[in-house]
Amino acid sequence: MSNQTEPSFRESVDLMFNRAVGLMDLSPGLEEKIRVCNATYTVRFGVRLRGEIKTFTGYRSVHSEHMEPVKGGIRFSLGVNQDEVEALAALMTYKCALVEAPFGGSKGGLCVDPRAYDAHEMEAITRRFAYELIKRDLINPSQNVPAPDMGTGEREMAWIADQYARMNTTDINAKACVTGKPTHAGGIAGRVEATGRGVQYALREFFRDERGMKAAGLSGSLKGKRVIVQGLGNVGYHAAKFLAEEDGALIVGVIERDGAIVDTNGIDVEALRTCVAETGGVAQFEAGEYIKNGAEVLERDCDILIPAALEGVINKSNAERVQAPLIIEAANGPVTAGANDILVAKGCVIIPDMYANAGGVTVSYFEWVKNLSHIRFGRMQRRQEESRHQLIVDELERLSADSGVGWQLSPDFKERYLRGADELELVRSGLDDTMRIAYQAMRDVWHGRDDVPDLRTAAYLVSIDKVAQSYRAKGL
Numbered sequence: 001m002s003n004q005t006e007p008s009f010r011e012s013v014d015l016m017f018n019r020a021v022g023l024m025d026l027s028p029g030l031e032e033k034i035r036v037c038n039a040t041y042t043v044r045f046g047v048r049l050r051g052e053i054k055t056f057t058g059y060r061s062v063h064s065e066h067m068e069p070v071k072g073g074i075r076f077s078l079g080v081n082q083d084e085v086e087a088l089a090a091l092m093t094y095k096c097a098l099v100e101a102p103f104g105g106s107k108g109g110l111c112v113d114p115r116a117y118d119a120h121e122m123e124a125i126t127r128r129f130a131y132e133l134i135k136r137d138l139i140n141p142s143q144n145v146p147a148p149d150m151g152t153g154e155r156e157m158a159w160i161a162d163q164y165a166r167m168n169t170t171d172i173n174a175k176a177c178v179t180g181k182p183t184h185a186g187g188i189a190g191r192v193e194a195t196g197r198g199v200q201y202a203l204r205e206f207f208r209d210e211r212g213m214k215a216a217g218l219s220g221s222l223k224g225k226r227v228i229v230q231g232l233g234n235v236g237y238h239a240a241k242f243l244a245e246e247d248g249a250l251i252v253g254v255i256e257r258d259g260a261i262v263d264t265n266g267i268d269v270e271a272l273r274t275c276v277a278e279t280g281g282v283a284q285f286e287a288g289e290y291i292k293n294g295a296e297v298l299e300r301d302c303d304i305l306i307p308a309a310l311e312g313v314i315n316k317s318n319a320e321r322v323q324a325p326l327i328i329e330a331a332n333g334p335v336t337a338g339a340n341d342i343l344v345a346k347g348c349v350i351i352p353d354m355y356a357n358a359g360g361v362t363v364s365y366f367e368w369v370k371n372l373s374h375i376r377f378g379r380m381q382r383r384q385e386e387s388r389h390q391l392i393v394d395e396l397e398r399l400s401a402d403s404g405v406g407w408q409l410s411p412d413f414k415e416r417y418l419r420g421a422d423e424l425e426l427v428r429s430g431l432d433d434t435m436r437i438a439y440q441a442m443r444d445v446w447h448g449r450d451d452v453p454d455l456r457t458a459a460y461l462v463s464i465d466k467v468a469q470s471y472r473a474k475g476l
């Protein structure tokens with residue numbers, strides 16, 4: 001999202017990058033090499049749908065190959081464009097470096113509204129897009145490994161993995177060509193929730209940083225802190241759910257496409273999620289107050305603001321009115337470079353995207369390693385057993401549907417049955433460690449240097465330094 005007075009998303013990322021390298025001792029040549037996007041592939045392909053040929057435009061951008069494979073999600077949205085994909089690919093480079101996931105940065109996108117097509121149509125579109133990328137090695141276990149992003153999830157990743165396997169029948173590492181797969185298709189327990197879980201762990205670590213808390217004017221624990229979340233999708237839902245259920249935070253506002261719900265007594269996240277799934281929005285939610293102009297709720301009084309939907313939602317036009325003392329960027333690029341300056345000048349602390357939403361790529365790394373190792377992940381990763389569990393659940397659900405008796409497996413039982421608890425335990429502790437260590441690296445730079453004004457600059461300094469080391473080791 002950009003307008004005449006603000007740079008585009010990619011320019012915004014570059015501006016923040018430039019600010020950080022201004023504080024570093026890099027040669028101008030290396031600086032330029034790290035900043036630029038290596039390549040962006042644009043594809044247009046046709047799919048026959050409802051008797052007509054529809055042409056779709058997609059992108060896969062590779063920002064940096066200082067480590068391979070490169071890694072980054074695939075987004076399905078009508079708003080996808082080259083500038084956005086390149087900005088997101090650059091953020092992936094810095095994100096992976098910050099949390100020490102050994103990947104370069106990439107990102108993909110397809111201009112499509114997934115809500116406009118049924119599952120069979122989406123499968124045809126996804127497989128065709130995947131085919132275009134696979135045949136150019138832009139999906140490949142050793143070169144380029146996608147994952148879910150906005151508008152995509154386990155379902156799309158399973159189609160992509162299957163498409164790759166069909167086109168590469170002798171590749172023993174085929175499963176590692178994409179992460180975020182369902183567990184019965186080679187995925188890992190805890191990946192679906194990983195980005196939201198990472199947001200929770202990031203906040204917990206921030207709340208252990210006394211100087212950081214003081215800078216935001218906050219004190220105490222997460223318990224009772226008033227939280228506003230934008231976007232109740234994968235990331236926003238899990239972050240809100242865990243913060244409310246496990247840390248005692250109060251979700252006082254949720255902003256969705258069709259408006260917002262506010263409730264100072266706290267919103268029942270699970271019930272609201274069900275409402276969004278069933279009605280396509282929040283307008284019909286029975287509790288709290290419905291606000292039609294959802295974006296206005298970004299400016300309401302709260303302790304923590306979690307933008308978890310789109311980029312550019314906090315920009316020069318509304319930054320002055322944002323009251324939250326702490327913003328955690330669960331989405332990529334929700335705060336523009338211009339808004340960042342206004343907010344930092346006001347004393348607002350921003351936990352930056354490249355760190356805040358790194359939980360997804362961290363657990364994707366665990367999944368990729370699990371797929372490549374071809375052995376059990378941890379103490380009792382039993383892939384065969386997991387597949388058997390899935391078959392049993394599928395069969396029970398089919399029997400229930402066919403019999404017309406009307407009973408269902410409770411979602412809680414199903415979830416617990418399907419995931420290997422021990423694998424989940426390992427994934428969670430690995431994620432927690434990663435989020436803690438990365439925060440501490442940023443924190444030490446932020447508090448340790450007078451010329452570093454905020455956590456974002458600190459995050460760039462830590463990550464650019466790591467990317468520079470990789471390039472130097474390659475002889476650049």
Ligand SMILES: NC(=O)c1ccc[n+]([C@@H]2O[C@H](COP(=O)([O-])OP(=O)(O)OC[C@H]3O[C@@H](n4cnc5c(N)ncnc54)[C@H](O)[C@@H]3O)[C@@H](O)[C@H]2O)c1
Pocket residue numbers: 148149150151152195230231232233234235236255256257294308309310311330331332333357358360361
């Ligand atoms: N999925 C991941 O693992 C992951 C990892 C890292 C970063 N992210 C970032 O997190 C953000 C959200 O991704 P996601 O995977 O949760 O997507 P998602 O598609 O699951 O959810 C997005 C949610 O935002 C809502 N939304 C869309 N437009 C909106 C608007 N104008 N106002 C309010 N709400 C709106 C949608 O209705 C949906 O509920 C993106 O910036 C993405 O790049 C996601």
